[in-house]
Amino acid sequence: MTYCVAMRLEAGLLFASDSRTNAGIDHISTFRKMTVFEAPGERLLVLLNSGNLATTQSVISLLRQRLGHDGPNLMNVASMYDAASLLGSTIREVMARDSTGHATLDQGVDYGGSFLIGGQIRSEVTRLFQVYPQGNFIEASEDTPYFQIGEAKYGKPIIDRVLHYRTPLAEAAKCTLISFDSTVRSNLSVGLPIDMLIYRTDSFAPAVPHRIGEDDPYFHQLSRGWGEGLRQVFGGLPDADWFD
Secondary structure, rough: EEEEEEEEOOOEEEEOOOEEEEEEOOOEEEEEEEEEEEEEOEEEEEEEEEEEEHHHHHHHHHHHHHHHOOOOOOOOOHHHHHHHHHHHHHHHHHHHHHHOOOHHHHHOOOOOOOEEEEEEEEEOEEEEEEEEEEEEEEEEEOOOOEEEEOOOOOOOHHHHHHOOEEEEOHHHHHHHHHHHHHHHHOOOOOOOEEEEEEEEOOOOOOOOEEOOOOHHHHHHHHHHHHHHHHHHHHHOOOOOOOOO
C-alpha cells in the first residue's frame, strides 16, 4: 500500500507520494510512485499511483511506450480531460489483460490500481483528476481541491481542517508533510522517502520533484513541532465537568 496526495489550488498544483511497497512483512521495497510527463513551455502532466504494483507499472509503461506513436498519447492529447480519459482506458486495458487467469484470481489477488493525474496544457487552466481502477474518474474543484489514494485515513483530518482552495502553496506543502507524518506514524505500509512536486499556475517551468528522506531536517522539525504542539493544546483543554 502507499499514500498519495494531490492538490489543485488557486496558486498551482501540489503532488506528493511515499515510496514504500510491500507484499507482506518480509517483502518491503522502495518504488517511486510519481511519474512526470512534460514538454517544457507546452504541458506538464504528473501521475501518482497506488495499488497493485504490477498493474500500475504496466499502465505507466504503456503510456510511455506509446509516446512515439501516431495515436493518442499524453504528449498530444488536447486537454487534461482527454489525458484522464486515456489513462482510464489504459487501466482498463491492463486489467482486462491481467485478469484472464482464473487460477490466479481464485487466490484472492487484487489487481486494482488507482491514479491521480494533474497538470496543465497550454490554453487550459490547471486541472486534477482521480482515476479509479475501473477507469472512470472525477475532477477536483474549488469546493473539493484535493484527492488522496492509498492509506488516506490517517492524514485526512489535518488536510480537512487546514486546506482550502486559496491556501498558499507553502502552507499546503507544510500541511501535506504533516499529513504524511501522521500516516507514517500510524501505518507501517507507508514510509519515507516522500516525493513532492509543486507547480505554479501558468509557469510551465521544468518539473523538479523534491525527495524527502529519513534525514531531512525540515521534515523532522515539522514532525517534532507538530507533536509538541498537539500535546500542549491537549494539555490545555478542560476536563469534562461530569467526570468523577
